[in-house]
Structure formats: structure tokens, C-alpha cells
Amino acid sequence: MKTKDKIKSILIANRGEIAVRIARTSKKMGIETIGIRTVKEPDAYYLTKMDKILDFPDREQSNIPEFLDIESLVLLAKRNKIDAIHPGYGYLSENSQFAVRCIEEGIIFIGPSPRVIKNMGDKVIAKEIAAKGKVPMLGGSKGCVITFDEAQEVAKLIGFPLIIKACAGGGGRGMRIVYKESEMKQMYLSAISEASAAFNNPAVFIEKYLENPRHIEVQIVADSHGNVIHLGERECSIQRKHQKLLEEAPSSALDETLRKKICEAAVALAKEAGYLSLGTVEFLLDKNKNFFFMEMNTRVQVEHPVTEIITGLDLIELQIRVANGEKLPITQDKVKLNGWAIECRINAEDAQSDFSPCLGVIKALRLPQDDGVRIDTGIVVGSEITPYFDSMIAKLIVHAKDRNAAIDKTLKALNNFHIKGVKTTIPFDKAVLQNKVFKSGTFDTSFIEKDMDTMVYREKEEEFLAALFVVNDFIDKNTPQEDVKSGQDLWKLRNTISNM
Known part of the structure; x- marks a missing residue:
């Protein structure tokens, strides 16, 4: 249409x-x-x-x-x-x-209006809007903390551990966790220095630090006709240094009662902000199932496909239609969550070397193909991975009837996802999905540091499969099926690959 x-x-x-x-x-x-x-x-x-x-x-x-x-x-x-x-x-x-x-x-x-982008991008103003919308929040400073003396006073009031955050920006920059008073000055100076360099704004605020929470975010969309709806939640707790690595929808941490509360809180915040377009309201969930507002992202998210898959909605289309002045084509009662989706970010990084970026040329590429498997990518054979841009080169998104089936299908897809030329996070994704704590659904944001014994998982036959992949690629380029016996032998190997 x-x-x-x-x-x-x-x-x-x-x-x-x-x-x-x-x-x-x-x-x-x-x-x-x-x-x-x-x-x-x-x-x-x-x-x-x-x-x-x-x-x-x-x-x-x-x-x-x-x-x-x-x-x-x-x-x-x-x-x-x-x-x-x-x-x-x-x-x-x-x-x-x-x-x-x-x-x-x-x-x-x-996207949203300039006013909303500015307000929700300022963590202090965003918290004020959340308070007006009666959205639960962690205790902390009432506004930006200007001096170290003021920071110390806030620390005395809320206690340790606490977190210092940049008032502007995000992505984990300008953020420092403080566990005891003796660390306060060093962390404060470090946070304002990084905030100034990253966002040209040294302002920070302080709030109580919630140790090892779960990271839950709610997708909302609002039009210019007063309609605001949510599209369910996503689980984003698998992260490293505040950078998300694997996401799923819905979250194994929420039952229907809690899901209703957290999603309604997200809608309330969007209405209070006068929101328009797609947006994501992010929350922290503690061990007692209490949730607290963290921030709002005023854009489409990297992990939006998991929401698309379980709702059957095209979020980019909704975003464009709202920007065009149209009414949302769906009401809240018509939004249904169907099955389970998992997204793995495929980055050109070496997980065994502290996730260091890997540069090079994509020499061979085979993407998994199956029902319920989607690949969003910006690379093909011959693409060069340079130091100029983000290391994410693809996203694997899988849909199944429930969480266990989604995990199994994602592992199968990862085993059929082959990239030659650069190291990627595929072995890391396999390690996460094979992990007992992840499978149980009881993990939190400390998962990588606390629950992972290894950063990579390799199948016993992985080197053999990689060799067969190279043979398969060679056949595609050089060997007709009706060729001599040597070619026929290669075709037998190819059939072996396709049946594995």
C-alpha cells in the first residue's frame, strides 16, 4: 500500500x-x-x-x-x-x-519532533517526564550534578553502589559505577571527562545502582492523532560493557501481569512526553520483579526485527506512515504476540581477543536458509570490513513456537552461517545459546562475566565443515555437474554439505 x-x-x-x-x-x-x-x-x-x-x-x-x-x-x-x-x-x-x-x-x-528528541536525550529531563507519568524510578540526584562536592552529598543520601551517568548521549559512554566512597572522586572525574569528549557536554547525574538487573525494553509507536500503543517487550540482558549482543522477544522474566504493567508504563511515558514515531522505553528489572525507568531511545532499534517477527508488523512502515501524518493502522487490542524470536548480532570481532575488531575482505559467505530464519545484512562476497564504521555486519533473526524451539533453531542456523575472511562473533553466539544459565532463562546483565566459562563454542566437526564449505564454493564457481569423475566426486561432497 x-x-x-x-x-x-x-x-x-x-x-x-x-x-x-x-x-x-x-x-x-x-x-x-x-x-x-x-x-x-x-x-x-x-x-x-x-x-x-x-x-x-x-x-x-x-x-x-x-x-x-x-x-x-x-x-x-x-x-x-x-x-x-x-x-x-x-x-x-x-x-x-x-x-x-x-x-x-x-x-x-x-522520527520524533526536535523537542521530544532533545527532552528524551537529556537523562535528567527524561526522568522528570517519567516522574510526571508515574513511571517507577531509582533514587538519585534531582538534576545534573555540577561539582564534586554536590556529587558527594548525593552519594551520602542514596548510598553505595551508585552510578554516574552522562546527562546527554548513551551507549555506555560517560558512565561509571562506584562501589565505595574512596572511588568517588576518580570515577566522577573520569565520567565527566568521557561525557565531555563523547557528547561535548560534561554534565552528569547520579542514581542508585541496581546490581545485576535484567534489561527489558518496550517498543512503542505513536501517531499525530493521539494514538499510542506498545508492541510488547524485548529482553536485552546479554550485553558487554553496556553494548547489546543478543536479544529476544518476549522476555522469559515477565509473566502476563508484569508484562501489562511494564508496557503500560512505557505508554504512559510516551504520552507524557508528547511522543510521535517509533520509540523504545528501557527499564531495569530487579530480582524481586520491580522495574525502574532507565532511558528512552527516540529511533528505530538495532533489535527491532524480533518485535516485527512476533507481531507480524513492519516497524519501518509504521515509522514512515506516522511521519506521513497517517493514523496507526492497528489498535492496542489487535496487537498479538506470536511465538518467540531471537536475534544474534554478527560482528566482525574476535571474542577470544576481548572482542577486538577484525578487518579484511569477505572471501566467502554462506547464509542459513530455513523457515523462520531471517538475515539482515550489509555484506556480500568481496565486501571490505574497514576501520571507519561499526563492526556489525549482519543480524540473524529466528522465529519459533516457543523459547526452547527458538534456541534450537538459532543454533542450527548459526551452524549453517559461514563467513570466510574475517573473524566474527558467531562462535560467541553459539556459546551463549549452549549455556545452561541462558537456556534456563534466569540470566541477568552480569551473564558474560559471571556465567560464561568460554567466549566461544566450536562444533567438533567445525573445521571439516569449513573445508566442505570451501569445496562447495569452488564447485559453484568452477565445476559443472556433468563434468569428469573428479568433478563428480566433488559433487558428492557438495551433497554431503547440503544434507548436514
């Missing part, structure tokens, strides 16, 4: 798998897609999915990375008479000034 009238073309101000993802839905809606080519990856796979490709204007005098250059992005859209800009996630997706400049130039920004 096409959009009604406003959005006929979209500039996708992003790259990689999310650019491919946005293009897929936009084309389905009859919207022209425009991608951005950079000198750092001029032959990137995502460009092949665009109706039109634009190069950045002359950037000889600019030190700003392409996807962070607000004025160049707006200029591209304006010069080419593009109706809307979709920022994806990361980069400028939660930058209120980017939204302002789009609006000033008559371009539709596919």
Missing part, C-alpha cells in the same frame, strides 16, 4: 544493513529510495538496493564524518527535491538539530 501523498522519496542517511532494511520497506510502499555513496566504501552492497545514488558534496575542507554532516545531508535532500530523510539508527538519528534543519528546509524527518 502506498503512502497517501506527502512522502514519495526518501534519502536514507545511513549505510550497511539498516540502509538495506529501510530501502526494502520503502520500495514496497512505492517510495523512491536514495542512498549515499562515500569515498570510504564506494562499492558498498547497500548501494545496490537504492533507486538512486548520490555522492556527498565536495568535502575537502570538512573533517566531519559523512553521516554526521548535517548541512551536507540536508543540502543533498534539498538540491534533489527529496521529500523525507530517514536517519536509521546511530549517527544523527537522535540529534535534535538534524531534525530542526530538516523541518526548516521543508524536509520530513522520519
Whole structure:
């Protein structure tokens, strides 16, 4: 179904798998897609999915990375008479000034209003809005903490452990946990220094630290006609240094009563904020099943596919329709959660070397293919993994009738997911899914440090399978099925691969 009238073309101000993802839905809606080519990856796979490709204007005098250059992005859209800009996630997706400049130039920004982005991006203001919406929160400072003396006073009131957080930004930056008074000054200075470097804003606030909670987030969507609904929750507790690695929906920690409470709290917050578009309200859940507001992300999330799979809804389409001024096509009573979904982020990283990035060229690639298996990726054979961009190269999303079946199907898919040329986190994902604590559903955010004996899991036949994969790739390129006996022998090996 096409959009009604406003959005006929979209500039996708992003790259990689999310650019491919946005293009897929936009084309389905009859919207022209425009991608951005950079000198750092001029032959990137995502460009092949665009109706039109634009190069950045002359950037000889600019030190700003392409996807962070607000004025160049707006200029591209304006010069080419593009109706809307979709920022994806990361980069400028939660930058209120980017939204302002789009609006000033008559371009539709596919996301919340600048005011909401700014308010929810400021952790102190966000907490004030949450309080007005009667959303549960952890105790802490009433606002930003300006001096170390003030920080000490807050610490005395709430006690240890506590956490110091940057008022602006996210992603774990400008965040320090303090377990005792003797650590306070060092951690305070470290937090404000990192916050200043990361967000150009040294302001921090302090709140009580909840040790080893679960990380639960709720997907909401709101239109300009006063409708706000939730699409259930996601479990995001498998993380390292506050970076999510594996997600699932729904969460094994919630029963129907608690799910209703936490989802209603997310909707209440969105209404109090005057929210419009997709958004994610993040909560911490303690061992006694008490939940507390943490923050709100004003964009589409990396892990949005697990919600799409269990609801049957296209979140990018909802986002575009809301930006086009349309009413939500679904009401809360029509939202149904079906089965279980797991997402593994496939990063070009070596889990055995402290998740260090791995650079190189993708020499061979085989993606798993099965019912209920989805791959969102920005790479193909020949793609180069460079130091310029994020290390995530693909996402594996699996759907099954229940959690146990989803775990089994995800493991099977990972065993059939082969990448040659760079190390990836596939062995790490296998280790997580094989872990007894993870399987039991009783894990928390300390899982990697506390419950994992090894960072990787390897099948006994993995080296043999990798060799067969190379043979299979060779056959595809060089050997016809009707060839001589040597070729026939290779085809026997190929049949072995396909039946494993």
C-alpha cells in the first residue's frame, strides 16, 4: 500500500544493513529510495538496493564524518527535491538539530519532533517526564550534578553502589559505577571527562545502582492523532560493557501481569512526553520483579526485527506512515504476540581477543536458509570490513513456537552461517545459546562475566565443515555437474554439505 501523498522519496542517511532494511520497506510502499555513496566504501552492497545514488558534496575542507554532516545531508535532500530523510539508527538519528534543519528546509524527518528528541536525550529531563507519568524510578540526584562536592552529598543520601551517568548521549559512554566512597572522586572525574569528549557536554547525574538487573525494553509507536500503543517487550540482558549482543522477544522474566504493567508504563511515558514515531522505553528489572525507568531511545532499534517477527508488523512502515501524518493502522487490542524470536548480532570481532575488531575482505559467505530464519545484512562476497564504521555486519533473526524451539533453531542456523575472511562473533553466539544459565532463562546483565566459562563454542566437526564449505564454493564457481569423475566426486561432497 502506498503512502497517501506527502512522502514519495526518501534519502536514507545511513549505510550497511539498516540502509538495506529501510530501502526494502520503502520500495514496497512505492517510495523512491536514495542512498549515499562515500569515498570510504564506494562499492558498498547497500548501494545496490537504492533507486538512486548520490555522492556527498565536495568535502575537502570538512573533517566531519559523512553521516554526521548535517548541512551536507540536508543540502543533498534539498538540491534533489527529496521529500523525507530517514536517519536509521546511530549517527544523527537522535540529534535534535538534524531534525530542526530538516523541518526548516521543508524536509520530513522520519522520527520524533526536535523537542521530544532533545527532552528524551537529556537523562535528567527524561526522568522528570517519567516522574510526571508515574513511571517507577531509582533514587538519585534531582538534576545534573555540577561539582564534586554536590556529587558527594548525593552519594551520602542514596548510598553505595551508585552510578554516574552522562546527562546527554548513551551507549555506555560517560558512565561509571562506584562501589565505595574512596572511588568517588576518580570515577566522577573520569565520567565527566568521557561525557565531555563523547557528547561535548560534561554534565552528569547520579542514581542508585541496581546490581545485576535484567534489561527489558518496550517498543512503542505513536501517531499525530493521539494514538499510542506498545508492541510488547524485548529482553536485552546479554550485553558487554553496556553494548547489546543478543536479544529476544518476549522476555522469559515477565509473566502476563508484569508484562501489562511494564508496557503500560512505557505508554504512559510516551504520552507524557508528547511522543510521535517509533520509540523504545528501557527499564531495569530487579530480582524481586520491580522495574525502574532507565532511558528512552527516540529511533528505530538495532533489535527491532524480533518485535516485527512476533507481531507480524513492519516497524519501518509504521515509522514512515506516522511521519506521513497517517493514523496507526492497528489498535492496542489487535496487537498479538506470536511465538518467540531471537536475534544474534554478527560482528566482525574476535571474542577470544576481548572482542577486538577484525578487518579484511569477505572471501566467502554462506547464509542459513530455513523457515523462520531471517538475515539482515550489509555484506556480500568481496565486501571490505574497514576501520571507519561499526563492526556489525549482519543480524540473524529466528522465529519459533516457543523459547526452547527458538534456541534450537538459532543454533542450527548459526551452524549453517559461514563467513570466510574475517573473524566474527558467531562462535560467541553459539556459546551463549549452549549455556545452561541462558537456556534456563534466569540470566541477568552480569551473564558474560559471571556465567560464561568460554567466549566461544566450536562444533567438533567445525573445521571439516569449513573445508566442505570451501569445496562447495569452488564447485559453484568452477565445476559443472556433468563434468569428469573428479568433478563428480566433488559433487558428492557438495551433497554431503547440503544434507548436514
